[in-house]
Amino acid sequence: MLLEINDLHVYYKSYWYILKVLNGVWLRVDKGERVGIIGESGSGKTTLLKSILKILPQNGIIPRGEIRYDGKNILKLGDNELTKIRRKEIGIIFQDPMAALNPVFTIREQLYDIIKHKMMIEGHNPSSRELHEQAVKILNDVRLPDPERVLESYPFQLSGGMRQRVMIAMALISAEKLLLADEPTTNLDVTIQDQILKLIHKLVIEKNLSTILVSHALGMVYQMTDRVFVLYAGDIMEEAGTNELFNHPKHPYTQLLISSTPRLSSVGVGEGIKGKIPDYRNPPPGCRFAPRCPYVMDKCINMKPGKIQVNKDHVVSCHLYD
Amino acid sequence: MNNDTILSVSDLRKYFTTAEGVVRAVDGVSFNVKHGETLALVGESGSGKTTTGHVIMGFYPPDGGKIIYKGAYELSIPMKKRPLELKRDIQIVFQDPGTSLNPKRLVKDIISLPLLVHRIVDKSRVYEKVAELLEYVGLSEEYMFRYPHELGGGEKQLVAIARALAPNPSFIILDESTSALDVSSQARVLNTLVKIQNELKLTYLLITHDLGVVRNISQRVMIMYLGKIYEEAPTEDFFKSPMHPYTQMLLSSIPTLSEEDEKIKPRGIESVGEIPSAVKPPSGCRFHTRCPFTKQICMEKDPPDIVVNNNHIVRCWLYA
Ligand SMILES: Nc1ncnc2c1ncn2[C@@H]1O[C@H](COP(=O)(O)OP(=O)(O)OP(=O)(O)O)[C@@H](O)[C@H]1O
Ligand SMILES: Nc1ncnc2c1ncn2[C@@H]1O[C@H](COP(=O)(O)OP(=O)(O)O)[C@@H](O)[C@H]1O
Ligand code: SF4
Ligand code: SF4
Ligand SMILES: [Mg+2]
Ligand SMILES: [Mg+2]
Numbered sequence: 089m090l091l092e093i094n095d096l097h098v099y100y101k102s103y104w105y106i107l108k109v110l111n112g113v114w115l116r117v118d119k120g121e122r123v124g125i126i127g128e129s130g131s132g133k134t135t136l137l138k139s140i141l142k143i144l145p146q147n148g149i150i151p152r153g154e155i156r157y158d159g160k161n162i163l164k165l166g167d168n169e170l171t172k173i174r175r176k177e178i179g180i181i182f183q184d185p186m187a188a189l190n191p192v193f194t195i196r197e198q199l200y201d202i203i204k205h206k207m208m209i210e211g212h213n214p215s216s217r218e219l220h221e222q223a224v225k226i227l228n229d230v231r232l233p234d235p236e237r238v239l240e241s242y243p244f245q246l247s248g249g250m251r252q253r254v255m256i257a258m259a260l261i262s263a264e265k266l267l268l269a270d271e272p273t274t275n276l277d278v279t280i281q282d283q284i285l286k287l288i289h290k291l292v293i294e295k296n297l298s299t300i301l302v303s304h305a306l307g308m309v310y311q312m313t314d315r316v317f318v319l320y321a322g323d324i325m326e327e328a329g330t331n332e333l334f335n336h337p338k339h340p341y342t343q344l345l346i347s348s349t350p351r352l353s354s355v356g357v358g359e360g361i362k363g364k365i366p367d368y369r370n371p372p373p374g375c376r377f378a379p380r381c382p383y384v385m386d387k388c389i390n391m392k393p394g395k396i397q398v399n400k401d402h403v404v405s406c407h408l409y410d
Numbered sequence: 411m412n413n414d415t416i417l418s419v420s421d422l423r424k425y426f427t428t429a430e431g432v433v434r435a436v437d438g439v440s441f442n443v444k445h446g447e448t449l450a451l452v453g454e455s456g457s458g459k460t461t462t463g464h465v466i467m468g469f470y471p472p473d474g475g476k477i478i479y480k481g482a483y484e485l486s487i488p489m490k491k492r493p494l495e496l497k498r499d500i501q502i503v504f505q506d507p508g509t510s511l512n513p514k515r516l517v518k519d520i521i522s523l524p525l526l527v528h529r530i531v532d533k534s535r536v537y538e539k540v541a542e543l544l545e546y547v548g549l550s551e552e553y554m555f556r557y558p559h560e561l562g563g564g565e566k567q568l569v570a571i572a573r574a575l576a577p578n579p580s581f582i583i584l585d586e587s588t589s590a591l592d593v594s595s596q597a598r599v600l601n602t603l604v605k606i607q608n609e610l611k612l613t614y615l616l617i618t619h620d621l622g623v624v625r626n627i628s629q630r631v632m633i634m635y636l637g638k639i640y641e642e643a644p645t646e647d648f649f650k651s652p653m654h655p656y657t658q659m660l661l662s663s664i665p666t667l668s669e670e671d672e673k674i675k676p677r678g679i680e681s682v683g684e685i686p687s688a689v690k691p692p693s694g695c696r697f698h699t700r701c702p703f704t705k706q707i708c709m710e711k712d713p714p715d716i717v718v719n720n721n722h723i724v725r726c727w728l729y730a
Pocket of ligand 1: 100109128131132134135136145147148368
C-alpha cells in the first residue's frame, strides 16, 4: 500500500461560517496502481488531492483524519520531510495550467527552479549546463517539439495543449512514486485530450508510477484506471475495480452519473440528476445525496450510511444495501 | 431554396484583422437548415463555429456570402438594424452559464425582460408566463425568486433556455450550451431541449465539440475545420460511415465507456498535431498537415464537394 486515507475531514473557514467539505473520506492506492476519482463539480476532488500534499489554501483545515503515505502520516510530518516528498516523490498536474504556471517567468526559469530544488534535495548543486540538459530531456519526454523555443517562451505564448505538456513535465520531475492528475485535460479539444492521455499513460508505465486521476469525464477514467472511487459532496459513495464499477454500479448516484453519459452507439441519455450539490455550510446530516436521491428513505435523512462490502472488490455507502 | 428550409447560408465569409494578420475565421461556408431539425456544427476550438453563429445572430456583418432566413430576410444586416420581429424569432444560448445571466437580478426578472420587450404577454400576466416557461424547462415556480448564484450550473443553463424561449422564437443557436456542465446536469438540459423542440417545433443549430451530444440530439452533422466545412451527413449515416480523415480523427479520440461505443470508433487513425493558425491556413486541403493520407494534390488544391449518397457530402481528395 502506497497511500491510505481514512476518515479525512476538511473544512474551509471564513469569518462568518465554516464549509464542511470533506466528510470522512477514505481512499487507498497500491504501488503501481492507477486510481480514478469521479464526481460532479464541487464534490471536493481538488480539495482531496491538495490534502494529500498538504497544500490546501490558507483557510483550509483538517480537523480529523489520517493520510498514510509510504508508512508515514502526512498530517504529522515536519516541513522538511514534506518538502522532500513534494519535490521528489509526489507530483501534481493542476486543473488549470494557466493558474499553475507563473505568467511572468519563462518556461526555462520555471523548469530550472523545480529541477534545481529537486537536485539540491539529492545533495547536488547542478550547473547551468546540467539544468539545461535536464530541462530539454523532460520536454522531450512529453513530446514537445522544439524544446529550445518552448524554454524561451512565456506561458501565454504556448497553445493550451503545449501548456498542458509543460505542466506534465513539471509534475513528472517531482513524481518519482505518485502522480496526481487533476482534470488534466479540461478545456482541451478531444484530439489534444487523446494525445495528452496517451502520453500520461505511456510515461506512467515507463516510470512505474502510481497515479490518481481526477475527472468528471467518465470515459477518460474508464480507459485510464484500475480502480475507481466515487466522490459526492465530500463523501465516498462507492469504490470498486474500474470494470466492475462501470458495468455494475450499485450506488444510486453512480448509476445516475453513468446513465447520464451520452453514448456513441445509441441515442438517448438518462434523465440526469435534479438539484445541485448541497450547501457546505449546512450539509445534509445523513446521506449527503438524500436531497437528490430518487430512492431516499426515512433513515437516509439523519443517518449517514456506513461502508458496506457488497462483494470482494466492491464497497458502497448507501442504506439500500444495509 | 426549398420549402422546408428555414435558413440558407451560402459562401459565407468572416475575416478579422488582428496584429498577426487577417484571421479567416469563416472562409466560404454553405449549408441549409431545415425546419424543425437539429443541425450540429462540430469542430475543434478555433475552427470558426462561434463566428458562424454570431454572424447569423447579426453580432457582426459578414465579409461575403448570403444568409437568407425564412425565404424573406437577408441576415447580413446587423442586429441593431433588424426588425423587432426578426430579433424575436432567432435566439442564442451561450456556453457559460455563470456569466450569461445578470447576477443582480432574480430569475423572474431575467425571464420577464424579453417578454416585455417583445410584448409577448400583457404586463399583468408576465409572472404567470414566467412560471409557465420555468415549468417548461423543468424548474418549479419557486425558482422565480432565486438569484443566479443560488442555482447549480445545469439550472442556470435551464434558466438561460427559458429566457431564450420567452419571445417564442422559431430558431435557436445553442453554442456549446452544455459544454461547461457535469454529465448529470447536461443530461437534464439535453432532455429538456429535445422535449421543447418537439412540443414547440423549434429548429436548433447545435454548436459543439462533443460528438456524444451530437449523436444524441441532432439529425444532421457538419464538420468544420479552419473556417471550412469538410463533411456533412445525416447523423445515423455519419456515425455508421464517417468518411473524412478529420472526422475519423475526432471520433477515434473520444474516450468511450463501453465495448459497443468502442466499435463505432474508426481504426487505424490516431490524433496528431494541433489546429494551425487561421492567419496562415495550410494551402490546398487545410487538414493536410495532420492527415495520414496526404497526397501531392492535397497540398496544392482545395478538394471539391463530393456527394457520396443520400446527402452525405465529403470534401477530400481520397473520394474524388
Ligand atoms: N479556499 C476555499 N475557500 C472556501 N471554499 C472553498 C475553497 N476551495 C474550495 N472551496 C469549496 O469547496 C468545495 C469543493 O471544491 P473542490 O475544488 O475541491 O471541488 P472539485 O470536486 O475539485 O470541483 P471541480 O470539478 O469543479 O474542480 C466547493 O464548494 C468549493 O467552492
Ligand atoms: N473578434 C475576433 N477578433 C479576432 N479574431 C477572432 C475574433 N473572433 C474569433 N476570432 C478568431 O477566429 C477563429 C475562429 O474562432 P471561433 O469562431 O471562436 O471558433 P470556435 O467557436 O470554432 O472555437 C479563431 O482563430 C479565433 O481566434
Ligand atoms: S443512503 Fe438513501 S439517500 Fe443516500 S443514496 Fe442510498 S438510498 Fe439514496
Ligand atoms: S484531401 Fe488529402 S489531406 Fe485532405 S483530408 Fe483528404 S486525404 Fe487528407
Ligand atoms: Mg477541481
Ligand atoms: Mg466557440
